[in-house]
Amino acid sequence: xxxxxxxxxxLCASVAVASPELEAxxxxxxxxxxxxxxxxxxxxxxxxxxxxxxxSPELPDSATMKKLEEAEMATIQWPSNxxxxxxxxxxxxxxxxxxxxLTWTDASPHNNGGGCYNCHAMDPKEVSAGTIGVSLEGYGxxxxxxxxxxxxxxxxxWNAKAYNACSNMPRNGxxxxxxxxxxxxxxxxxxxxASPVNQ
Amino acid sequence: xxxxxxxxxxxASLAAGAASxxxxxLNFDExxxxxxxxxxxxxxxxxxxxxxxxxxxxxxxxLEQCDLGLGAGVVEGAAAQLPRYFEDTGKVQDLESRLxxxxxxxxxIPSDEIINxxxxxxxxxxxxxxxxxxxxxxxxxxxxVDLSHPKMQEMYALGEQAFFYRTGVMDFACATCHGxxxxxxxxxxxxxxxxxxxxxEGWTTWPAYRVSNSQFxxxxxxxxxxxxxQRTAEPVFGxxxxxxxxxxxxxxxxxxxxxxxxxxx
Numbered sequence: 379x380x381x382x383x384x385x386x387x388x389l390c391a392s393v394a395v396a397s398p399e400l401e402a403x404x405x406x407x408x409x410x411x412x413x414x415x416x417x418x419x420x421x422x423x424x425x426x427x428x429x430x431x432x433x434s435p436e437l438p439d440s441a442t443m444k445k446l447e448e449a450e451m452a453t454i455q456w457p458s459n460x461x462x463x464x465x466x467x468x469x470x471x472x473x474x475x476x477x478x479x480l481t482w483t484d485a486s487p488h489n490n491g492g493g494c495y496n497c498h499a500m501d502p503k504e505v506s507a508g509t510i511g512v513s514l515e516g517y518g519x520x521x522x523x524x525x526x527x528x529x530x531x532x533x534x535x536w537n538a539k540a541y542n543a544c545s546n547m548p549r550n551g552x553x554x555x556x557x558x559x560x561x562x563x564x565x566x567x568x569x570x571x572a573s574p575v576n577q
Numbered sequence: 578x579x580x581x582x583x584x585x586x587x588x589a590s591l592a593a594g595a596a597s598x599x600x601x602x603l604n605f606d607e608x609x610x611x612x613x614x615x616x617x618x619x620x621x622x623x624x625x626x627x628x629x630x631x632x633x634x635x636x637x638x639x640l641e642q643c644d645l646g647l648g649a650g651v652v653e654g655a656a657a658q659l660p661r662y663f664e665d666t667g668k669v670q671d672l673e674s675r676l677x678x679x680x681x682x683x684x685x686i687p688s689d690e691i692i693n694x695x696x697x698x699x700x701x702x703x704x705x706x707x708x709x710x711x712x713x714x715x716x717x718x719x720x721x722v723d724l725s726h727p728k729m730q731e732m733y734a735l736g737e738q739a740f741f742y743r744t745g746v747m748d749f750a751c752a753t754c755h756g757x758x759x760x761x762x763x764x765x766x767x768x769x770x771x772x773x774x775x776x777x778e779g780w781t782t783w784p785a786y787r788v789s790n791s792q793f794x795x796x797x798x799x800x801x802x803x804x805x806x807q808r809t810a811e812p813v814f815g816x817x818x819x820x821x822x823x824x825x826x827x828x829x830x831x832x833x834x835x836x837x838x839x840x841x842x
Contacts, residue, residue, distance in 0.1 A: 396738055404738040411816035418810045422745040429743040433750060435771065477763075480746050481805045496762045506764040510754060539748075548747040555746065 396434075418482035432544035446543035453552045454536045461562065462528050463569055470567025471574065473560050474500055480555065490555050492564060497546070500567070501574040510546060518569035519576040531568060535561045618709050618786035618838035621793045625710025628703055634684030643679035645672070645711065656715035657835055660824050662726040669732045671823045673797045674815040676707050692814045696798050701814070708784055708795045712837035720781060720830040729824060732817075736825025739818050740770065745808040751822070753807075755779075765842070770826060777833035780826040785839030793838070796823060 396404065409423045428446055431438045438446070476491025478484065494500060497511035507513075521527045534541055536551030550556040556564070567573050629640045629652070645655035646663070660671040666678055680686040686700055694701040724733055743750040754762060755770040769775035784795045794802075800819050804812045812818055 400734060400738060404735055404742060407735055407817045407821065408739065408742055408744065411818035412804075412810040412812055415811035418808070420810050422808065422810050425742070425744050429748055432748075433738075433741050433743045435741060435752070435756070480808045482811050483805065508760075508762045510757075510760050510762065510767075546749075546753050548749075553746050553748075 415482035417480070417484060417487045428539050428543055437544055443543045447540055450537050450543065450549070450552070451533070451540040453549075454533045454540055455551060455558065456529075456532065457558065457562065462532055463523065463562075463565055465559070465562035465564070465566035467563070467566040467570040467573040467575075469560075470563035470565070471501075473556070473564055474567055487554070492550065492556055492560070493548075494564070502577065503574065514568065514575065517575050518571065518573070523569050528565075528569070532561065532565060535564055616786055616838060616840055617788075617791070618713075618784075618793050618840070621706045621709035621786075622713045622838070623710075625706035625708065628707055629710060634680065634686040636683065636685035638683045638685075640676075640679055640683060640707070642683055643676070645675055645679075652711055652714045654715055654718055654721075656712040656837065657718040658721050658723065660729075660732070660820055660827060661723060662728045669726075669728050669820055669824060671796065671815075671820050672708055672711060673704060673795055674820065676704055676711075677815060680704070688815075694814075696794075696801070697792065705784075705793055705795050705798070709793055709838055712784055712835070715835050716837045718835055720777070720827060720833050720835055722824070722827045722831055724824075724828050724831075729828075732821045732824040733828050735817070736821035736823070736828075739821055740825060745810075747808045749807040751803065751807070770829075773829045773833075776826045776829035780823075780830040781833050781835045781837070782839035782841070784837065785841045787841045789842050794841075 405425075409420065412420060412423050414420050425433065428450065431442060431446055437443065473492045474494035477493035477496050479490025479493075480487060484490075494514075495504065495507050497508040499507040499509070499513040499515050500517070502515045517531075530541075534547075535556075537549045538545040538547035539549055539552075548555055551558065551561055568575055570576070629643075632639050642649045644663075644665075645651065646658055646661045647653075647655050656672055659675065660669050662669050663675065663678075668674075670678065677688045677691050680691070680700070681688045691700050691704060696702075697705065722729075724730060740751045740755075743753070750756075752771065754760070754767050755775070758769045758772070758775070760767045760769075768778035770779055783799050784793065785799075786793050797814060797819055800822060801812055801814075
C-alpha cells in the first residue's frame with residue numbers, strides 16, 4: 379500500500395512493481411471496465427501466462443523467459459504437409475498489407491490481415507511501413523533459405539513468443555489470427571526470389 | 578490558395594514516395610500548421626458554448642452551475658486541472674464523466690443514456706461539443722493536475738499498470754506501441770507515453786479535430802479507439818480504466834502547455 383502511494387510522486391523513476399493487492403485491483407478493473415461487443419468477448423480481458431509475465435516494463439528473469447518460451451514453442455504447428463515455401467507471394471503481400479480483423483467492429487473472426495506493414499518494412503519500395511518491428515527488407519535474399527532459417531521463420535510467424543516471450547509481435551498461428559495457409563503465403567512473400575521483398 | 582498548394586505538395590510527395598520528404602510529412606506538421614489559425618473544432622466549441630447556457634433536459638436547466646473543480650460555473654482553466662477527485666461524487670472524474678454528473682444532477686439527463694450511447698450520436702455528441710467548449714478555455718495553460726489525494730494516487734497507479742497490461746487476441750498493451758521513442762505504425766508517429774514528454778504530447782493535443790474523417794474526438798473517444806485497435810473487449814464510457822489512464826497521462830503531463838483542441842491527421 380505504501381508503494382502504491384509513493385508511485386505517482388516518483389514520476390520519472392521506474393514503474394512501481396505491482397503489489398499483489400494492486401495487481402488484483404488492476405485485473406478487476408480490466409474486466410469490469412469492459413463489455414463484450416460483437417466478436418470481442420470478455421475472455422480477451424483475461425491474461426495468459428505470457429501476457430501476465432510481460433505486463434511490466436521490466437522483463438522477467440531469464441529462467442522465467444526460457445520456461446515461457448519452451449511452453450510457447452510446444453504450441454507451434456509445423457506445416458502439416460512439410461510444405462513451408464509453396465505459398466503464393468502475391469497473396470502473402472495482401473495479407474502483409476492488411477491490418478484488418480478481430481476488432482469488435484469486425485463481423486467475423488476469420489479472414490484477418492497479418493498487419494505486417496504496421497510494424498515492419500518489407501518491400502523496399504513501400505515508404506510508409508511502420509518501425510516498431512525490425513526491417514524485413516530483402517528477407518530471403520539476405521538470409522537464404524536454409525532449413526534452419528525457414529523453420530525459424532515459420533515458427534516466428536506462428537508463435538513469436540516461442541523465441542522471445544515478451545515479443546511485441548502477436549502469436550499469429552497460435553492465436554488464431556492467421557491460418558496455416560495464410561502463413562504459407564507470408565513465407566512465400568518473405569522468401570520467394572520474385573517477391574518485391576527480395577528486389 | 579496557400580492551403581491548396583501545401584495539400585498538393587503533401588500528396589505529390591506521397592505519390593513520388595520520396596523518403597526524405599516523407600519523414601516530415603509523416604509527422605503531419607505542415608497540415609497542422611495549415612490549420613493552426615482555423616481549427617474546424619471551433620464549430621464544436623461554438624455549439625458547446627451554446628449548450629452550456631441552454632436550458633435542457635427533464636429539469637429544463639442550463640449547465641451554468643456545473644462545478645468542474647474550480648467552483649460552480651468556472652470554465653476558464655477547468656480542463657487543465659482535470660481529472661481530479663470530487664468530494665460530492667466520491668470519485669476521480671475526467672472532464673467527460675464530470676460533465677455527465679452535471680448533466681444528470683442539474684438537467685436530469687440520465688448518465689446511462691450517455692454511457693450506453695454511441696460516439697457522435699445523441700447526448701454523447703452533445704457532450705463532445707461541451708468538451709470542445711471547456712478545453713478551449715484551457716488552451717495555452719499548463720496542465721495542473723493535483724495528484725495528492727489518495728484516490729488520485731490510486732488511479733495513477735492503476736493507470737500505470739493498465740498501460741503495461743498485455744491482453745487480448747494480439748497480446749497488445751498500450752506500451753506495445755507507445756513504449757519507445759521515434760516509432761511509427763505505418764505513417765503514424767507514436768508518442769512514447771512512458772516518458773513525461775511523450776505523455777504530454779498525447780495529453781495536451783487531445784481532444785482533437787481529425788482531418789482524415791472530419792470528426793472531433795474527445796479523450797474518451799481516443800482511448801476507445803486505441804482499445805479497439807488493441808483488440809480488447811469494448812471499454813465502457815467513463816469507466817475506471819479510462820479515468821485511470823487519463824490520470825496517468827495527465828499526471829505525467831503536469832506543467833506542459835495544453836494545445837486544446839488539437840488537430841490530427
